[in-house]
Amino acid sequence: MSAAGPLTAHRPERVAVVIPAKNEAERIEATIASARGIPGVDLVVVVDDGSSDATSAVAMGADALVVRHKTNRGKAAAMATGAQMVAIQEGAERADGGESFSEELHAEPRSPGHTGPLPVIDASDPVPRALLFLDADMGETAAAAQPLVEAVLGEGVDMAIALLPPQPGAGGMGVVVRTARRGIERATGWEAAQPLSGTRCITRETWQACQPLAPGWGVETSLTIDALTAGFWVKEVPAELHHRATGNDLRGRLHRAAQLRDVLRALARKRHLSPEIEEEEDAPAPLRELPSAESPPEPAPLPTGGDDHDEAKVWTVVPESAEEVAGRAERRRITLADLPVDGELSDDETRALGDVDPAELDARLRALRVEGDFAPDDVVYLAGIDLEQLAARLAAAPVEGRFAPAHAVIIASHLQVGEPEIPETLTAPLTPEEYTSLVVHAAVDAGNA
Structure with a gap:
């Protein structure tokens, strides 16, 4: 259990269950x-x-509120859509007056010309429902998530994470769990027993503090880190839940490779691994060289260790103003504006690029076999690797079409690993997703060896 964070003044009294589902027609009704x-x-x-x-259709027949993505957008997107639908439903309930709606009936009209009762609606803002995320394949065991609800509604926990018993038929790479566990501990100091558990009950206040979510299978890792670093109480709670286990066949191996890829991407984000640290008031300011006429009386010369010290000059500390710091960062940001970046570079990211030649970096990034723009922190990462080697690797890959920026970043992080072996069950050309998953899996095999 993590250290208790600030408890909200008012606890939620109700819970909305959100179930992301893909091709779960056989089990979704029992889960609901x-x-x-x-x-x-x-x-x-x-x-x-x-x-x-x-x-x-089955979910609607079970009287659930159903929203459908036309294409598969991944677990994180499904969770976000579910939370949004809960908020919309609550807005509609408030518009209808909610549970506190009442009407005061009077025999005589209240105001001239009015002949009917006037509604009296409680204007107080109710505490939003907590969100309980469940896997669609849990079936009848979904009710065993009750301890998570009790922890949030009754105990004051902000995010309750299910500790599941061993799942029959499960097999695969413990490296994914170990990677997530080490990353969470490195970022927060808290060691999670089951860092990838997706069954969670979370207050809406905590949910909002964890936005934006990391994409894909990295969502659980980012939720835990963001909640803890924001000061919320995160607790793992035992729950006798069971779902369909991922096996150790090719499909299962590719699934876990994709899982590892997304976890690594979530951990690589600078806001997780390099939390902002406020500078101390007495931290040393930059050194500037000033003529002796501008120096204070009895200055302390900076020793040079030789006889060639210039007595006409001394060193003194002159703090930069906030305007100077901001101006320098802004000028540097303008020179980097033409890079293929999806969004603006922060001051930290701008400084991290240091003396990189923007024109050369731009040319190398655009030469990659990639479709779309990179996230700002990914550009910072790519600036420090051999982009010519990455370009050659992407160009030679047996893939149809171009890679997504996220795929290129993951492959870049495993350039030291040779070309992955393509299983006989897969036929070239591969999709960018398949090839990237195989690269990650090859890296895992190399690490285990």
Whole structure:
């Protein structure tokens, strides 16, 4: 259990279940029915993330609020859509007056010309529901998530994470769990037993503090880190939940490789691994060389260790103003504005690029076999690697089309690993996603060896 953070003044009294689902028509109905039996749950939202089966129809038949992504957008996007739908539903409830709606009936009109009752609506803002995220394949065991709800509603926990028992048939790479665990501990000092557990109950205040979410399978890692660094109380709670385990066949191996890729990407973000540290008031300021006429009386010369010291000059500390610091960062940012970056570079990212030649970096980035712009922190990372080697690696890959920026960054982080072996069950050309997953898996095998 992590150290207790600031508890909210008012605890939620109700819970909305959010179930991201893809091709779960066989199990979704049982999961919904079981989730409804959890005390405090009064809303179930199913996000159909690009299913090709009857998941949406079955979920609607089970009386869940259903929203559908036309294409698969990944777990993080499905979770965000579910939380958004809960907020929309609560807004509609408030517009209808909510549970506190009442009407005062009078025999005589209250005002001239009015002949009917006037509604009296409680204007107080209710505490939003907590969010309980469940896997769609949990079936009848979903009700076992009740301890998580009790921890949030009754105990004051801000994010309760399910500790699951061993899952029959599970197998694969413990390296994914170890990577996430070490990354969370490095960023926060807290060691998680099951860092990749996706079954979580979380207050809306905590949820908002964790935005934006890391993409894909990195969402659990980023949620834990962001909640802890924001000062919220995170606790792992045992729960007898069971879901379909990922096996050790090719499909399972590719799934775990993609999982590792997303976890690494979530951990690589600077806001997680390099938290901003405020400078102390007495921290040393930059040194500037000034003529002796401008120096204070009895200056302390900077020793040179030789006889060639210039007595006409002395060194003194002259703090830079905030305007000077901001101006220098802004000038540097302007010179980097033409890079293929999705968003603006922060001051820290601008300084991290140091003396990089913007024109040369721009040319090398655009020469990559990549479609789209890079995240700002990814540009900082790529500026420090051999982009010619990365370009050659991407160009030679047996892939149809161009890579996404995220794929290129992951491959760049494993340039020391040779070309991955393509299983016989996969036929070239591969998709960029398949090739990137194989690269990650080859790196894992190399590390285990």
